Amino acid sequence: MCGIIGVIDRSRERLDGSSVREALSKMDERGNGQGSGYVAYGAFPEFKDLYAIHVFFDNIHESKTKVDTLLSEWGTIEHDEEIPTNEHAAIKKVHTPWRYFFRPDKTLMPGSRTPDDDIIMHLVMKVNTGMPGVLIFSSGKNVALFKASGWPEDVADFYRIQDYKGYIWLGHNRYPTNTPGWWGGAHPFNLLNWSVVHNGEITSYGTNQRYIESFGYKCTMFTDTEVVAYLVDLLVRQHGLSLEMATRALAPPFWDEIDRLPEKDRTLNTAIRMAYASALMNGPFAIVIANEDFIMGFTDRIKLRPLVTAEQGNRLYLSSEEAAIRMMEPDIEKITMPRAGSPVIGRVIA
Amino acid sequence: MSIGTVPMKFRVSIDRDQCMVCGRCVENCSYNVFRKEGDTITVNPRNCVACHRCLAMCPRDAISIEERPIDYRSHPLWTTEIREAIYNQARTGKIILSGMGNALPYPVIFDRLVLDACQVTNPSIDPLREPMELRTYIGKKPAYLEFKKSNSGDAELITRIAPNLKLDTPIMVGHMSYGAISLNAQTSIAKAVRETGTFMGTGEGGLHESLYPYQDHMIVQVASGRFGVDINYLERGAAIEIKIGQGAKPGIGGHLPGEKVNKEVSVTRMIPEGSDAISPAPHHDIYSIEDLKQLVRSLKEATEWKKPVFVKIAAVHNAAAIAAGIARSSADAVVLDGFRGGTGAAPRVFRDHVGIPVEAAVAAVDTKLRQQGIRNEISIIASGGIRESADVAKIIALGADSVYIGTAALVALGCRVCGTCYRGVCAWGIATQRADLVKRLDPETGSKQVANLIHGWTDELAELMGAAGINSIESLRGNRDRLRGYMLDEALMNVLDVKSVGA
Numbered sequence: 033m034c035g036i037i038g039v040i041d042r043s044r045e046r047l048d049g050s051s052v053r054e055a056l057s058k059m060d061e062r063g064n065g066q067g068s069g070y071v072a073y074g075a076f077p078e079f080k081d082l083y084a085i086h087v088f089f090d091n092i093h094e095s096k097t098k099v100d101t102l103l104s105e106w107g108t109i110e111h112d113e114e115i116p117t118n119e120h121a122a123i124k125k126v127h128t129p130w131r132y133f134f135r136p137d138k139t140l141m142p143g144s145r146t147p148d149d150d151i152i153m154h155l156v157m158k159v160n161t162g163m164p165g166v167l168i169f170s171s172g173k174n175v176a177l178f179k180a181s182g183w184p185e186d187v188a189d190f191y192r193i194q195d196y197k198g199y200i201w202l203g204h205n206r207y208p209t210n211t212p213g214w215w216g217g218a219h220p221f222n223l224l225n226w227s228v229v230h231n232g233e234i235t236s237y238g239t240n241q242r243y244i245e246s247f248g249y250k251c252t253m254f255t256d257t258e259v260v261a262y263l264v265d266l267l268v269r270q271h272g273l274s275l276e277m278a279t280r281a282l283a284p285p286f287w288d289e290i291d292r293l294p295e296k297d298r299t300l301n302t303a304i305r306m307a308y309a310s311a312l313m314n315g316p317f318a319i320v321i322a323n324e325d326f327i328m329g330f331t332d333r334i335k336l337r338p339l340v341t342a343e344q345g346n347r348l349y350l351s352s353e354e355a356a357i358r359m360m361e362p363d364i365e366k367i368t369m370p371r372a373g374s375p376v377i378g379r380v381i382a
Numbered sequence: 383m384s385i386g387t388v389p390m391k392f393r394v395s396i397d398r399d400q401c402m403v404c405g406r407c408v409e410n411c412s413y414n415v416f417r418k419e420g421d422t423i424t425v426n427p428r429n430c431v432a433c434h435r436c437l438a439m440c441p442r443d444a445i446s447i448e449e450r451p452i453d454y455r456s457h458p459l460w461t462t463e464i465r466e467a468i469y470n471q472a473r474t475g476k477i478i479l480s481g482m483g484n485a486l487p488y489p490v491i492f493d494r495l496v497l498d499a500c501q502v503t504n505p506s507i508d509p510l511r512e513p514m515e516l517r518t519y520i521g522k523k524p525a526y527l528e529f530k531k532s533n534s535g536d537a538e539l540i541t542r543i544a545p546n547l548k549l550d551t552p553i554m555v556g557h558m559s560y561g562a563i564s565l566n567a568q569t570s571i572a573k574a575v576r577e578t579g580t581f582m583g584t585g586e587g588g589l590h591e592s593l594y595p596y597q598d599h600m601i602v603q604v605a606s607g608r609f610g611v612d613i614n615y616l617e618r619g620a621a622i623e624i625k626i627g628q629g630a631k632p633g634i635g636g637h638l639p640g641e642k643v644n645k646e647v648s649v650t651r652m653i654p655e656g657s658d659a660i661s662p663a664p665h666h667d668i669y670s671i672e673d674l675k676q677l678v679r680s681l682k683e684a685t686e687w688k689k690p691v692f693v694k695i696a697a698v699h700n701a702a703a704i705a706a707g708i709a710r711s712s713a714d715a716v717v718l719d720g721f722r723g724g725t726g727a728a729p730r731v732f733r734d735h736v737g738i739p740v741e742a743a744v745a746a747v748d749t750k751l752r753q754q755g756i757r758n759e760i761s762i763i764a765s766g767g768i769r770e771s772a773d774v775a776k777i778i779a780l781g782a783d784s785v786y787i788g789t790a791a792l793v794a795l796g797c798r799v800c801g802t803c804y805r806g807v808c809a810w811g812i813a814t815q816r817a818d819l820v821k822r823l824d825p826e827t828g829s830k831q832v833a834n835l836i837h838g839w840t841d842e843l844a845e846l847m848g849a850a851g852i853n854s855i856e857s858l859r860g861n862r863d864r865l866r867g868y869m870l871d872e873a874l875m876n877v878l879d880v881k882s883v884g885a
Contacts, residue, residue: 307524
């Protein structure tokens, strides 16, 4: 059990983090104070073309020089700073959170169609698998990510998220079972511009992991959620599938339904299930994924986890609970529950 | 007593109070254990192979069979089997023939792997109440799909998917040729696979005319002897399989004794009646991986690229690299036949000592193909020692797409695993061509038995998946996270890439 909240303002009008904090705190019943997190898109307008590489250092004196050196080998650190935090009684600061604003040198990744992204992915994998005491937990452009072990309101106050503004926010209230108390295990998970929050447990994790790792990704965070970000990255960024097609791969219709479709759709859906069989995610889940242009929520094929969606003006909300959405938008009228496996997508229009 | 006389393997005794001297045992025993003398039945227990035909037919349960009533002095090194092999060879000077699968007591990896189930944090799924998908496609899959936008703005699929076999259950029946087994046995299996929406192999024996109605569920085999192969045969199959090797006898060719080659077998195999059908050890047109590629592509060309082509190899030490080569040969599936695979006839020394278990082979092949990014190029079919639905679940979790069963299907037809298939006098009408024995197996009854087995395993597989919170087979495939090793050594756990129980 976990709680999810997501919001997008399609006109890119930015809102600060305070209302997201309120909404997420409304779902404390779904968490246990062992992990909460937020992500904001559009948070760093002054550095919007730079990769905001977020790092947890176990011991900053021991490791920071190594990260500085590695990044400098692959590009330019335009700016870096400790992520500001308040001292907070409820949060034990076991890591030093840091962020780099980084410009990769694309000439160092010849032969790639997306050299910048590939350099960042390479660095994330290299650091997270080979540099003990260092974890890169976010690496998008103009994306700020905050997470720690604690209740949502405490984590929000610790990072002062009311000081940040974003046109997309995701928040997550965690009831961890496999990695309690570890900051890296809190959601959202991020790679490049992808962020994911997830409620549930992916029973196909082993299959998905073997599949995604054969494309050069490395699952390093000891939890099933990170694989979702990598799968979406592979399907959408690398293979060029539309979001709708990607959800058809991740949570496809049942064969019975596919067999009843008209021939063209049947061929298409059969091809997706055949080609992307190992990307199918099984087990209970509600997931919200974001990148700079959209948020998308969907559940597993038999909807074993809740997801509600609401619209008001230019804003689309996705959440585990209607109550959370009503904290942000008390007079909301249009609330719906998406069908199992069907994606709900909100895109920016500006 | 002459040199090398061995004690009888089985003592057969008749309870004279029960016996009514009906003579059914005499009629039924094709190994000549029983004889009627006057108003009593006499027994020659040395002929007994424990096929249980007499037990099944005796109306009074008067017969009992006891294994090894008089054994040798026990010795851990000089086992009974070793001593008898020596006596046998000292007498004959020949290679010892044997039947069925590996008979040495190697540890069974399947029995040291345990499956997972959901508790609390995620719900198990009830297959009686929720959809449960076992549909499996065997063949090449594209690495990714390409779309273009149509005029109406819809996404249109550009990628063409290569021909695949569509299975309703991941359980197929492997290649047991007409010749090795009877036509009634093949017909039973053919009816069963058609009913259960799966496939069977023809083996290297051609396709008998009477099986043409089932050809859409037949995988036709091309082996080194090329017995029964012509364009008619290739065109009739739903898929074509090139047999390079077999788990029961890696490195050597098939062997059908002339006794089993009657008129019908001879016509179907396209060989003279009564002649031994001895397949060469290698294909004489395949001396390297590029030759294999040519044969794969020739078969595809001959059948207009409409059929998947499989390549079957015995699971040997270097199976992973070989399978990677096969994956790049245009083949659509690789069959890995483990060292427990059964056979009608194999030299004992091969059956018991050559090759590796299918569990390790599948794990290594799946890993190698993924490392090379070509797992989608080819399906993996596992065979050789699949005994029950749990084995199916475990081998799929290790990375197989589907399985072939062989011995299990024969057991469903009545086989008692007596291991004397090569003698051609199977009392159950399975591994024989003698008309009077063959007719003992009724294809209607037989097909029901085999279909029941496939249904039963399929239902169990669905239950195991549901308990693990998985509602489609593709999420079990390669899901080694849901396996744990129990009392497996660390080296093997690394090969299988599974954690220990408790970890």
